[in-house]
Amino acid sequence: MKRDSRLSGVLHVLLHMAQQPGPFTSETLAKAMDTNPVVIRRIMAGLRDLNYVRSEKGHGGGWTLACDLSKVTLRDVYAALGSPSLLAMGNRTEAPGCLVEQAVNAALDQAFDDAEALLLSRLGEVTLAMLGDDLRKRLGSRKLQGMSAHHA
Amino acid sequence: MKRDSRLSGVLHVLLHMAQQPGPFTSETLAKAMDTNPVVIRRIMAGLRDLNYVRSEKGHGGGWTLACDLSKVTLRDVYAALGSPSLLAMGNRTEAPGCLVEQAVNAALDQAFDDAEALLLSRLGEVTLAMLGDDLRKRLGSRKLQGMSAHHA
DNA sequence: GTTTCATGTAACTTCTTATGTTACATGATG
């Protein structure tokens, strides 16, 4: 597997859901994402546990948004996924006896920790509502582009 | 595989080499690192190509440091490894047609790029010589600890 | 010059983890 794309995927789902009233079945969402319904259920499970979304069985069932989009940040969504590791690199050994390794770990950890902290901080600054606003802007400008193309 | 530990590993090797004159065989280094000689050769290949180290065959051969340790940063070493990906997460799709995905990617890329830039910057601030100095401090304080334990 | 030693590299195995898929149980709706 190249890189973990669950955060990217689940945000895609949430943003799609924010564009129109639900509920949405896993199958519908899976088709929009070109993947499998089980994958959808899997990445949504954590968000359901935190009550960011709700799921209903049976006819008319599916997934529904259940949170204030202006209150939930990308960092919250990341946490709902179980906080998978952010960095692709790490130390060979944690808590090594070898002093050489300790010196290496100390230097790397400082850099790694800083980068992780910044990434989490950045994710914490962006709410789902802000993502939705950005999307609406993109939809608007596409519409304008279409009109100007029509006029040209 | 959990996480890429090549940077950690190769730094460990370099720091070991900086502690005493060489040359060191891959087998010696592998034993110190509790790994396989081929792994050593593999992670050292890029550094040899950049002339950070030299390797000699035959009797008395092995690896030798061939650079000014105060001029080479951890970032240089990282680059010598082929600049493997730093982040464990990424976008589901690059250059997507879907506007939703574009909005998600834009938000995530901003956070990801910032974190990567910070990490590279931090790695660029630390030279191998600084790592060596830190190691010597650790060796010194261990000696002191041993002495005070002896006095106690 | 032949033996020994060491690197260089290809090929294969093993391990881990995200992702894709199948199968089936659970529960809600008509």
Place this chain on the structure above:
DNA sequence: CATCATGTAACATAAGAAGTTACATGAAAC
């Protein structure tokens, strides 16, 4: 009760790092 949808286990697939084996290349020692 039949249908629909989620919940989840189990298994398959894929990618990459790390470990291992095998052998070629070349240098030094004898």
